Amino acid sequence: MDSEGSTINGGLPALAHSYYALFCTLVRVCSVMAKQYDLLFRLLLLGDSGVGKTCMLRRFTDSDFDPSHISTIGIDFKMKTVEIDGLKVRVQIWDTAGQERYKSITKQYYKRAQGIIFVYDITSKPSFQHIAKWASDVDEYALEKVQTILVGNKSDEETMRQVTKDQGSKLAQTYGMDFFETSACTSSNISESFIRLTELVMQAQKRDVDKLLGSLDEYLDKAALEEVSGSQNSSSHTQKTCTC
Numbered sequence: 694m695d696s697e698g699s700t701i702n703g704g705l706p707a708l709a710h711s712y713y714a715l716f717c718t719l720v721r722v723c724s725v726m727a728k729q730y731d732l733l734f735r736l737l738l739l740g741d742s743g744v745g746k747t748c749m750l751r752r753f754t755d756s757d758f759d760p761s762h763i764s765t766i767g768i769d770f771k772m773k774t775v776e777i778d779g780l781k782v783r784v785q786i787w788d789t790a791g792q793e794r795y796k797s798i799t800k801q802y803y804k805r806a807q808g809i810i811f812v813y814d815i816t817s818k819p820s821f822q823h824i825a826k827w828a829s830d831v832d833e834y835a836l837e838k839v840q841t842i843l844v845g846n847k848s849d850e851e852t853m854r855q856v857t858k859d860q861g862s863k864l865a866q867t868y869g870m871d872f873f874e875t876s877a878c879t880s881s882n883i884s885e886s887f888i889r890l891t892e893l894v895m896q897a898q899k900r901d902v903d904k905l906l907g908s909l910d911e912y913l914d915k916a917a918l919e920e921v922s923g924s925q926n927s928s929s930h931t932q933k934t935c936t937c
């Protein structure tokens with residue numbers, strides 16, 4: 694009876710109060726979340742269907758491996774915070790579908806990425822040969838300064854290997870990329886590759902900031918010089934006036 698009465702009579706204030714409480718909680722959660730990291734980067738995984746992109750991501754974010762292959766539909770993402778050079782870096786990692794039919798969707802995400810991991814499967818020569826195609830798509834659709842690395846996954850499957858480590862390393866050299874052989878199954882080199890790409894993105898961003906600060910310094914120096922020469926001119930003009 695009581696609770697029924699309070700719903701009918703005090704319905705509106707009670708609802709407003711609970712909305713306000715919810716709002717306060719959200720603000721508190723947001724402010725805590727806002728302090729949880731110093732930098733946020735967006736990374737992207739690219740490569741043929743079945744090379745192990747989803748498994749690599751899951752291994753990195755959840756320390757987990759699922760041997761079944763459920764093809765990614767379109768695009769998916771996971772987050773992880775890592776500490777680099779004393780900074781908390783939050784990485785948002787986009788896992789793309791390798792299947793051709795999703796390309797028009799996945800391409801839309803290329804230009805939002807600051808770092809890209811090209812993945813092939815060491816037990817599949819075609820997936821290695823297709824890296825050239827993935828790289829040319831990135832040239833066409835991604836940001837010019839996007840950082841990239843090359844990864845040959847499934848390094849635990851040594852007996853099934855179709856691509857040698859040397860071939861992988863040479864291809865990476867051609868593109869000027871760092872190279873890793875990884876295994877989402879054993880976890881070998883998984884963290885190392887994600888962390889390396891994050892470091893590269895951080896370094897690129899630092900170069901940008903330094904460049905910006907450099908041109909700001911230059912601008913301020915020039916402005917200060919102009920101010921000095923301006924005040925000298927006006928003082929010599931004052932002197933002339935006095936002499937006359």
Ligand SMILES: Nc1nc2c(ncn2[C@@H]2O[C@H](COP(=O)(O)OP(=O)(O)OP(=O)(O)O)[C@@H](O)[C@H]2O)c(=O)[nH]1
Nearest residue numbers: 742743744745746747748760764765791876877878
């Ligand atoms: N042995 C071995 N198998 C792996 C490894 N990584 C992934 N796999 C297996 O490879 C299959 C495909 O893995 P996924 O991660 O789903 O592949 P994907 O690249 O995300 O595929 P799409 O979503 O279709 O683009 C699964 O059966 C995995 O269990 C690995 O490091 N070693």
